[in-house]
Amino acid sequence: MSLLDSPRTDTLPKLLQRNAEENPRAAGIREKTRGVWQTLSWSQYRDHVRDFASGLAALGFKRGDKLSVVGDNRPQLYVAQLAAQSLGGVSVPVYQDSIAAELVYVLNHAETSIIVAEDQEQVDKALLLKAKLPNLRWIVFDDPRGLWAYDDPALRSFESVLEEGRKFAQGKPDFVAAELAKGTADDIAMIAYTSGTTGNPKGAMLSHRNMIAAAEAFIEVNDVKPGDNWLSYLPMAWVGDAAFSLGMALVGKLVANCPESPETVQRDLRELGPHAMLAPPRIWESLLTQMQVKSGDASPLKRGVYEYFRGLAERCELKRTDGNPLSLVERLGLATGEFFVYGPVRDQLGLRHARWCYTGGAPLGPDTYRFFRSFGINLKQVYGATEASALISCQANAEANPNTVGRPIPRIEVKIDDRGEVMLKGPNVFKGYFKQEDATRDTITGDGWLKTGDAGFFDKQGHLVIIDRAKDVGKLSDGTAFAPQFIENKLKFSPFIREAVAFGHEQPMVVAMIAIDMQTVGTWAEKRGLAYTSFMDLSRKPEVAQLIAGEIAKANATLPDVQQVKRFLLLNKELEADDAEMTRTRKVRRRFVAEKYAKVIEAFYNGGKQVEVTMEITFEDGRKSTLTSQIAVHDLPAAAPAMKAA
Amino acid sequence: MAATSARRMAAQEGENQLVVKGVSKKFGGVTAVQDVSLEAPRGGILSIIGPNGAGKTSLLNMISGFYKPDTGNVLLDGIEIAWKKPSEIARLGIARTFQNIALFSGLTVLDNLMLGRHVLMKSGVLSSVIYWGMAQKEDIAHREAVEEIIEFLKLQDLRKLPTSALAYGLRKRVELGRALALDPKVLLLDEPMGGMNQDEKEDMARYILDVNQERGITVVLIEHDMGVVMDISDKVVVLDRGRRIASGTPEEVQRDPHVIEAYLGAGKKGGKS
Numbered sequence: 060m061s062l063l064d065s066p067r068t069d070t071l072p073k074l075l076q077r078n079a080e081e082n083p084r085a086a087g088i089r090e091k092t093r094g095v096w097q098t099l100s101w102s103q104y105r106d107h108v109r110d111f112a113s114g115l116a117a118l119g120f121k122r123g124d125k126l127s128v129v130g131d132n133r134p135q136l137y138v139a140q141l142a143a144q145s146l147g148g149v150s151v152p153v154y155q156d157s158i159a160a161e162l163v164y165v166l167n168h169a170e171t172s173i174i175v176a177e178d179q180e181q182v183d184k185a186l187l188l189k190a191k192l193p194n195l196r197w198i199v200f201d202d203p204r205g206l207w208a209y210d211d212p213a214l215r216s217f218e219s220v221l222e223e224g225r226k227f228a229q230g231k232p233d234f235v236a237a238e239l240a241k242g243t244a245d246d247i248a249m250i251a252y253t254s255g256t257t258g259n260p261k262g263a264m265l266s267h268r269n270m271i272a273a274a275e276a277f278i279e280v281n282d283v284k285p286g287d288n289w290l291s292y293l294p295m296a297w298v299g300d301a302a303f304s305l306g307m308a309l310v311g312k313l314v315a316n317c318p319e320s321p322e323t324v325q326r327d328l329r330e331l332g333p334h335a336m337l338a339p340p341r342i343w344e345s346l347l348t349q350m351q352v353k354s355g356d357a358s359p360l361k362r363g364v365y366e367y368f369r370g371l372a373e374r375c376e377l378k379r380t381d382g383n384p385l386s387l388v389e390r391l392g393l394a395t396g397e398f399f400v401y402g403p404v405r406d407q408l409g410l411r412h413a414r415w416c417y418t419g420g421a422p423l424g425p426d427t428y429r430f431f432r433s434f435g436i437n438l439k440q441v442y443g444a445t446e447a448s449a450l451i452s453c454q455a456n457a458e459a460n461p462n463t464v465g466r467p468i469p470r471i472e473v474k475i476d477d478r479g480e481v482m483l484k485g486p487n488v489f490k491g492y493f494k495q496e497d498a499t500r501d502t503i504t505g506d507g508w509l510k511t512g513d514a515g516f517f518d519k520q521g522h523l524v525i526i527d528r529a530k531d532v533g534k535l536s537d538g539t540a541f542a543p544q545f546i547e548n549k550l551k552f553s554p555f556i557r558e559a560v561a562f563g564h565e566q567p568m569v570v571a572m573i574a575i576d577m578q579t580v581g582t583w584a585e586k587r588g589l590a591y592t593s594f595m596d597l598s599r600k601p602e603v604a605q606l607i608a609g610e611i612a613k614a615n616a617t618l619p620d621v622q623q624v625k626r627f628l629l630l631n632k633e634l635e636a637d638d639a640e641m642t643r644t645r646k647v648r649r650r651f652v653a654e655k656y657a658k659v660i661e662a663f664y665n666g667g668k669q670v671e672v673t674m675e676i677t678f679e680d681g682r683k684s685t686l687t688s689q690i691a692v693h694d695l696p697a698a699a700p701a702m703k704a705a
Numbered sequence: 706m707a708a709t710s711a712r713r714m715a716a717q718e719g720e721n722q723l724v725v726k727g728v729s730k731k732f733g734g735v736t737a738v739q740d741v742s743l744e745a746p747r748g749g750i751l752s753i754i755g756p757n758g759a760g761k762t763s764l765l766n767m768i769s770g771f772y773k774p775d776t777g778n779v780l781l782d783g784i785e786i787a788w789k790k791p792s793e794i795a796r797l798g799i800a801r802t803f804q805n806i807a808l809f810s811g812l813t814v815l816d817n818l819m820l821g822r823h824v825l826m827k828s829g830v831l832s833s834v835i836y837w838g839m840a841q842k843e844d845i846a847h848r849e850a851v852e853e854i855i856e857f858l859k860l861q862d863l864r865k866l867p868t869s870a871l872a873y874g875l876r877k878r879v880e881l882g883r884a885l886a887l888d889p890k891v892l893l894l895d896e897p898m899g900g901m902n903q904d905e906k907e908d909m910a911r912y913i914l915d916v917n918q919e920r921g922i923t924v925v926l927i928e929h930d931m932g933v934v935m936d937i938s939d940k941v942v943v944l945d946r947g948r949r950i951a952s953g954t955p956e957e958v959q960r961d962p963h964v965i966e967a968y969l970g971a972g973k974k975g976g977k978s
Contacts (some may be wrong), residue, residue, distance in 0.1 A: 093852035094864060204857070205911070207918045322862035 062310065063271055063486075069244040070267040072108060072145040074309040076239065079105035082312065085286060088134045091319040091327055099134060101312075107134075107221070111142035112235045114224030118173065118197055118215070122147035122238070125169050125194075125250070129153045129162075129185070130177020132291040132317040135201045135217050137304060139175040140249070144267075146238045150249045151262070152296040154643045156636070158677065159184060163191050165252050165260055169493065170194045175217070179205040186211055244268040250493050251298040253445045262493035263445045265298070272486035273448035274306035276468040280455065282414050285312035287334035292317075292324045297644055299420065302449035303337060328409035336416040337441070340423035341645050346408060347427050348554040352579055368396035372433035380460065401434045410436050417441040417453065421646055422525065424548040425461035432459060440464045442525060444511050446502060447471075448487040451511070452523050463522035473523060474508070480529045481515045482508040531649055533564025539621045541569065543649065546624065549617060553610035554579045558634045558641075560652055561624065562660055568625040570663040572656065573607055574598075574633050580606070595688070598629040604693050611695055626663050628670075628692045637677045662692055722747040722923045723799075723891050728767055728777030728787070730760075737763040739947040740777070745891065745940075750917050750924045752934045755944035756967065761927045762804060764944070765893050768925070769801045770794040781891065796824050798890035802880045802897060804927075810869035814860055814879050817868055818851045821886030854882045857919075858912060874905035881912060891923045892916065898930055906930060910937055935959065943967065 062068040068077050078087065083102035090097055099107065120126065126143035128136040128150065140150035151169040153162060155177070162184060166174070172194050176182045178201065185198045186209075200206060201217045228235070248267045252260040277283075291304040304315040313335075318327040328336075354365045371392050375385055385393075393401075405411050418428070419441040431438040439454040442464035451473065454465030467473040471485025488509045491499035503509055514529040526532060527542040535541050543561040546569060550559040557576035563569040575598050583606065584591055591597040607629060615623040634640040640652050653660065655674070662670035673687045721744035730738045738760040745751040753761045766772040768779055770791035779787040786794050800821075808817050826843065855861060858878050863871060868879055877897060884892055897913065898906045910933050917924050928934050934941060935955040943951040943964050951961040958964055 093849065093856055094861070095852075204919070205915055207915075319861045320859070326862070326865075 061272070061275060063244050063268055063275075066240075066243075069271070070144065070239075070242040070246065071248055071270065071305055071309055072112075072141045072239055073242065074271070075101070075105050075108060075141055078309065078312055082285070085312070086314045088137060088308075088315045088317070089288075090134045090317040091323075091330075094319075096316070096331070098314075104134075104138070107138045108141045108145060109235050110221045110224040110228070111138050111217075112145040112224065112238070113227040113231075114220035114222070115142055115146060115148070115173065116231075116234060116238075117223045117227040118220065120146060120148055120173060122241075124148045124173070125151050125171045126173045126175065127151045127153050127166060127169065127171040128175045128295060129181045130155050130175075130201070130295070131321055132293075132295055132300070132304070132315075133177055133201060134315075134317055136175060136177065136295060137291075137315065139199070139217075140305065143173075144242070144246075144248055145235055147242055147246060149247045151252070152249070152301065153252065154294055154296040155181065156294075157643065158637055159188060161260070163188050165262075166192050166195065169250055169252070169262055173197045173199060175199045176201070178202040182206060182209070182214070186214075189213065242267070244271070245490075247490060249301060251301065251445050252296065261495055261498055263298070264490040264493050265301075265448055266490055269448040269487050269489055270302065270306040271310055272470070273302060273450040273468070274310040276470055276487070277302075277307060277450055277453065278311045279469050280453065281335075282456070283307070283311045283313065283335070287311075287313045288331055288412075289313045289315050289335060290318065290324075290328055290331055290333045291315040292321075292328075293337070293339075294643065297420075298445040298449045299337060299443070302443075306448070325409070329407065330409070332409055332412040334412055334414055336410060336413050338416070338418060339420040339644065340418055340427070341421075343418055343423055343427055343431065343438070344551060347430055348576060348579060350404070351554045352582060355582075365400055368392075368400040369430075369433075371396060372401065373429060376429055376433035397435065404434055405436060408436075413437070415439060415456070419443060420644055422544055422548055423461070424552045426552045428461035442523065444509075444513075446489045446509055447483060447485075447511070448489065450487060451481075451483055454522075458520070458522065460522065463518060463524045465522055467523065475516055476510075478529070479514045479516065479526075481511045481513045481523070481525070483511065484508050528649075535563050535569070535621060536565055536567050537621065541622065546571070546614075546618065546622060547647075549614040550611060550624070552614065553607075555583065555606060555610055558647065560634075560647055560649065562653065562663070566664055568664075569622055570626045570660070571611070571624045572630055572652075572659065573611075573627055574630045575603065575607065577633070594633065595631040598631050599691075604629060604691070608693060608695055615695070624695060626692055626694050628659065628663075628690050631672075631688055631690060632674070632676065632686070635677070638675070639677075659690065659692075668692055720747055721745060722782060723768065723925065724778075724780040724783075725764070725768065726778040726780070728764070728774040728779065730763055730767060730772055730774055736947050738767070738774075738944075741944065741947070741949045742777075743942045743949065743952065745923050745925050747923055748917070748921050749939035750913070750926060750937055752926045752928060752938040752941045753944060754928070754931070754934055754941060758946070759944040760947040761944055762895055765801065765895055765925070765927060769799055769893055792824060795887060798888075799893065800884035800887040800889035800891070801893035802877075802884050802895060804895040804899065806873075806876050806880050808868045808876060808880055808883065811867055813865050813867055814871070814882075815851065815855070815864045817879060818854060818882050818886045819847065821883035822847045822851065822888075824887065850888070851886055854885050857885075857915070858882050874901050874908075877901065877905075877909065878912070881909075881916075885916065885920070885922075889922060891925065894924065894926045894928075896927055896929065898928060898933060906933060913937060 068074055078101040084100050086098045087101035087104035088099050126148055128139050130136055143150050151171055153165055174185050176185055182200050189195060197215055198213050199215045199217055199220055203216055245266050245268055247264045248270055249265050250262040252262050293300040307313055308315045316331055318324045354362050375389050375393060378385060416436055416438045439459045441453040443449040443451050450468055452465045452467045471483055473483045476482050484507055512529055513525050514527055514532050515523055515525040518524050527544045531543055533541045541563045546561040547559040550556050555576055556573055558574040560572045561569055577594050580597060580603055589602055611624050611627060636643050641647055659670050669689050669691055672690050673685055675683055675685050677683050723745040725743045727740045727742050728738060729740055755761055767774045770789055774787055778785055781797055868876055898909050914937055916922050938955050941955050941958040943958060945967040950963040950967055951958050
């Protein structure tokens with residue numbers, strides 16, 4: 060029986076109430092402050108939410124009003140969202156690193172009346188924008204540090220709202236409970252603004268039903284136990300965090316753990332040793348890069364041991380996925396490696412207790428995927444979309460495979476339409492875009508199918524395979540299909556390549572723009588006594604171009620000839636969300652990049668050796684400036700057989 | 706900023722927490738400081754400026770007890786401290802940072818800050834052994850105070866790193882933390898922004914203001930960056946060749962002909978204002 064069938068458990072704040080009644084003293088949410096993990100039990104968590112809800116009511120917050128949280132993951136910000144939902148309000152989390160212009164658009168479009176900000180930095184942003192936000196009435200801040208000189212009448216401290224709430228509750232003791240009871244499964248719980256690879260962000264309305272149904276289905280097919288620890292470090296505005304830190308945590312009684320600060324995530328992860336972990340490919344890639352850098356810096360003996368066992372693990376993993384049995388020698392080797400290398404590495408990564416790990420949000424290179432699996436980390440793929448409450452399909456333990464995204468979660472129906480687009484129907488499909496009926500009609504068909512915009516197919520075992528964004532899959536001029544992401548992921552496996560953008564649609568060959576990884580290329584250059592001053596300087600060095608050419612040749616060796624990258628250039632700056640080249644979840648906005656670098660792409664195909672690029676750079680505070688420079692275009696020979704060994 | 710001027714007024718009206726009366730100090734035949742007086746208003750920020758060799762650091766050393774003045778008095782809350790030992794002065798509530806960073810480079814940030822609390826610890830070796838529980842409780846209280854400082858100065862991710870591994874600007878911040886760990890009433894800062902880039906300077910200025918406002922600590926600051934000094938000080942004292950040549954609000958000091966002469970007359974010294 061689903062939780063949604065009972066009016067006592069059909070909204071997120073009602074589930075919090077349930078957890079507080081059933082397990083009042085068990086840990087509900089945790090945060091690391093002052094160097095110590097501090098726990099709120101389910102009943103304390105509930106009390107905070109109740110008091111804050113009373114406080115919101117005292118501030119005039121009503122059913123249907125919108126509350127935005129902005130900041131790094133903090134229990135107070137989760138409390139604020141659940142408090143708003145307790146009163147029938149809607150939570151609209153926004154990205155904490157958004158620049159002012161983006162924030163104005165989202166906050167105005169969502170009609171946010173209360174902002175709950177983490178600290179001075181976010182309060183400053185909110186105050187700066189206040190004049191442009193007619194709906195905004197209150198700015199509530201959590202951390203009072205640095206705010207002593209602020210006297211804006213709209214400012215309130217989190218504590219003072221709790222205090223007002225307790226006073227309000229003395230006069231109307233049953234108010235919040237009554238409001239909570241009025242909530243239904245089909246109330247909107249949150250509006251998740253999709254970072255959108257094109258155009259302005261759109262606000263996907265997710266109901267309590269959507270979020271609870273997705274969480275229930277996910278828990279059904281995964282190893283989730285009450286009390287499991289979960290690290291809440293992903294941006295709160297990303298639907299994935301809401302699905303896990305709120306949806307799954309409340310449905311499955313998981314403990315959400317908020318790290319001390321963004322800089323300490325990795326150490327906190329290791330300290331906590333969560334039972335499960337979700338990370339976008341970027342993080343897995345950067346973990347792998349770090350490991351490669353560390354092994355490169357280690358003594359020859361340690362490096363030798365690491366490389367030997369790494370090679371062994373990857374060979375065995377390949378054998379296992381092909382269904383071949385391992386020999387006794389291999390098994391003994393793995394057991395030795397477990398003791399000397401795999402176990403310690405998992406411990407260093409903080410994944411010693413993790414029973415499952417997921418990668419999602421974008422495709423992960425199969426080599427990266429295999430690397431983690433071979434080290435005994437149960438890494439699997441999950442596939443989702445904001446419009447489907449973050450979850451569409453995931454892999455079972457026995458069915459991990461880098462090329463698929465597993466089977467659809469229970470109770471949802473997935474089909475591939477005649478154009479190859481993945482479509483689905485189910486209780487997790489959203490209610491539509493807030494105030495954008497046209498966009499909603501474009502996304503949900505008349506008979507209720509959600510169009511994901513992804514091209515995919517089902518393989519023989521019934522696993523969903525995602526090829527690329529449907530609109531990105533193109534054809535080379537000779538008619539060969541060309542999926543840019545597939546090629547980019549091959550390139551990004553190199554520790555020296557941070558970001559790659561491949562082009563080739565309706566063109567005679569595949570070309571790529573590469574952003575180097577400053578850290579690894581920097582270390583590489585230092586070791587060779589190559590002096591450099593900045594990212595731009597480093598990416599201009601002919602030696603670096605040669606290094607990258609070698610890396611691309613390695614990737615080319617694994618690609619069919621027509622799909623091989625024939626020309627490339629090194630960007631003189633990293634791709635940035637602030638410059639709108641990437642989304643806030645760090646997916647490349649391909650169309651935008653193609654327009655911005657139109658001259659570069661032209662140079663690729665007319666055989667030019669140099670191209671002058673003028674770029675607009677946006678600083679963190681929103682100021683803009685332009686940068687003009689010469690970028691060299693490099694040619695690559697076809698992959699020589701000798702390189703195949705690499 | 707309305708709030709700042711209100712604070713300034715309060716600082717002017719309030720009594721002076723630290724008073725230096727006519728101190729002089731000679732090293733052999735060289736007069737480093739001659740008959741200098743100054744008053745640091747309670748809860749305010751007093752800056753001491755002047756060209757190199759003006760005697761600023763010597764003056765600070767006399768306040769913190771490293772030098773004994775030849776003549777004159779130093780009063781903290783009306784109590785004479787000029788003849789006390791540096792450790793006693795520290796216990797009375799004057800903490801300082803140094804022009805050249807003075808941290809234990811082999812120890813972690815956390816240990817350096819814990820050491821900063823050493824003078825406040827009551828349990829000795831023997832009592833730590835016998836009253837184990839009590840000593841442990843005290844340790845926890847000190848650790849809590851240190852954690853507060855770590856949070857205040859945003860040092861969370863550096864807690865367990867040896868200070869030798871830190872960049873210069875961060876070490877300066879840790880040094881400020883070590884001084885704060887003493888729970889001081891008065892904080893003496895000797896060129897806290899020396900050698901920093903603009904971003905680091907802005908951060909440090911922010912921290913000094915926050916220390917002053919949120920913790921109510923009286924700050925005595927030696928600094929060369931005139932922009933920062935004029936921005937954050939309630940009161941400025943100008944020294945030149947061991948003498949006090951001017952004193953007053955930043956605006957008054959900037960207009961003072963002696964100051965203009967000392968800085969511009971010399972032709973090259975001074976900061977960017």
